[in-house]
Amino acid sequence: MSLGLIALLDDVAALAKVAAASLDDIAGQAAKAGAKAAGVVIDDAAVTPRYVTGFAAKRELPIIGKIAAGSLKNKLLILLPASLVLSLFAPQAITPLLMLGGVYLCYEGVEKIYELVVPHAAHQHEAELASINPNAQSFEDQKVASAIKTDFILSAEIMAITLGSVPDSGFVAQAVILAVVGIGITAAVYGAVALIVKADDLGVAMARTASSSPAGRPLRAMGRALVVGMPYFLKALGLVGIAAMIWVGGGIILHGFEAYGLGALSHLLHEAAEAAAHSLPAAGGVVSWLVQAAGSGLAGIAVGLVTIPVISYVVAPIWRRFKPKPRSA
Numbered sequence: 001m002s003l004g005l006i007a008l009l010d011d012v013a014a015l016a017k018v019a020a021a022s023l024d025d026i027a028g029q030a031a032k033a034g035a036k037a038a039g040v041v042i043d044d045a046a047v048t049p050r051y052v053t054g055f056a057a058k059r060e061l062p063i064i065g066k067i068a069a070g071s072l073k074n075k076l077l078i079l080l081p082a083s084l085v086l087s088l089f090a091p092q093a094i095t096p097l098l099m100l101g102g103v104y105l106c107y108e109g110v111e112k113i114y115e116l117v118v119p120h121a122a123h124q125h126e127a128e129l130a131s132i133n134p135n136a137q138s139f140e141d142q143k144v145a146s147a148i149k150t151d152f153i154l155s156a157e158i159m160a161i162t163l164g165s166v167p168d169s170g171f172v173a174q175a176v177i178l179a180v181v182g183i184g185i186t187a188a189v190y191g192a193v194a195l196i197v198k199a200d201d202l203g204v205a206m207a208r209t210a211s212s213s214p215a216g217r218p219l220r221a222m223g224r225a226l227v228v229g230m231p232y233f234l235k236a237l238g239l240v241g242i243a244a245m246i247w248v249g250g251g252i253i254l255h256g257f258e259a260y261g262l263g264a265l266s267h268l269l270h271e272a273a274e275a276a277a278h279s280l281p282a283a284g285g286v287v288s289w290l291v292q293a294a295g296s297g298l299a300g301i302a303v304g305l306v307t308i309p310v311i312s313y314v315v316a317p318i319w320r321r322f323k324p325k326p327r328s329a
Contacts, residue, residue: 048064048067048147048151048189048190048193048241049193049196049197049234049237049238049241050234050237050238050241050242051063051067051143051144051146051147052064052143052193052197055140055143057198057201059140060194060197060198061194061197061198063140063143063144064190064193064194064197066144067144067147067148067151067190068186068190070144070147070148070151071148071151071155071186071189071190072182072183072186074148074151074152074155075155075158075159075178075182075183075185075186076179076182076183078152079152079155079156079159079182080159080175080178080179080182083159083160083163083178084163084171084174084175084178087163087174088171094160095256095259095260096256097156098156098157098160098252098256099252099253099256101152101153101156101157101249101252102153102248102249102250102251102252102253102256102300102303103249103253103303103307104149104153104249105150105153105154105245105246105248105249105252105300106245106246106249106250106253106300106301106303106304106307107249107303107304107307107308107311108146108150108245108249109242109243109244109245109246109249109300109304110246110300110301110303110304110305110307110308111304111308112242112245113242113301113304114308150245153249154248155182157248157252158181158182158185159178159181159182162177162178162181163178196233196234196237197234199226199230200226200227200230200231202223202226203222203223203224203225203226203227203230204223204227205223206219206220206222206223206226207220207223207224207226207227208220208223209223243297245300246296246297246300246301246304247293247294247296247297247300248296248300249300249303249304250295250296250297250298250299250300250301250302250303251292251293251296251299251300253299253300253303254266254269254295254296254299265295265299269291269292269295269296270292272291272295273287273288273289273291273292273295274288276288276290276291277291
């Protein structure tokens with residue numbers, strides 16, 4: 001009996017070693033997949049703060065919490081199982097769905113530019129959309145819902161990149177990696193967003209410090225600089241967020257066309273990026289990225305400009321015609 005027990009314990013120890021190695025492997029693959037999705041993560045962090053600006057300070061963290069909860073729901077309850085199911089049964093559907101998401105990002109980003117450049121026409125466009133929205137919402141609810149919709153598209157891109165980074169892993173390993181990446185990225189993005197939007201409150205606290213120590217004066221100066229500078233920083237970050245939606249959306253669409261054998265624009269953009277990088281070898285990587293981002297942005301602007309009138313003059317009238325009429329009281 002003792003020999004059998006020892007043999008059983010040896011088997012358990014061997015299984016534990018295999019499980020530990022598997023966990024290490026999953027952690028390593030999750031880290032690599034998360035690194036590949038870093039570009040979209042940065043875009044996500046740049047996009048989100050603009051949805052929080054304009055609210056009272058006491059509402060900022062609750063709003064971020066709502067968006068983060070929606071983001072986790074997007075990733076874990078919708079995108080994770082959908083990604084696995086599609087990869088198993090309909091992998092050909094992933095690209096067109098991502099392209100539709102790219103069109104939405106382009107539309108959202110260009111619509112914001114439209115509001116800045118032609119505010120009267122933009123308000124008319126919003127009125128057209130308001131007539132097809134059956135649910136009256138508060139301004140805060142609208143902002144949170146809009147942020148969660150945008151997060152859904154960016155999260156879909158993150159999950160697609162993650163899944164594409166581990167094609168040879170088993171079904172369970174892929175599920176665990178997607179979950180780890182989804183939770184980690186959500187915590188990182190919305191933790192960073194919370195720090196950004198509360199930086200001015202930290203600045204106020206620093207500026208009011210009454211410390212007479214040698215560090216007191218520079219601490220107060222830093223606090224005042226934060227208070228003065230954060231509104232400008234948030235405005236700049238909002239513009240970066242708009243640009244990020246457009247270039248990410250344009251990039252998704254260009255990659256989608258390339259997957260269907262229509263890669264002329266992507267190849268042209270890649271060659272232009274390589275030529276620019278060779279002309280400035282000291283900053284080749286940065287220059288190459290800037291050229292590709294600019295090209296994707298131009299493609300995204302073109303898609304957004306086409307989408308706005310389609311939504312106003314095709315989708316909205318069709319929706320109004322066929323939507324259910326509200327019941328009388």
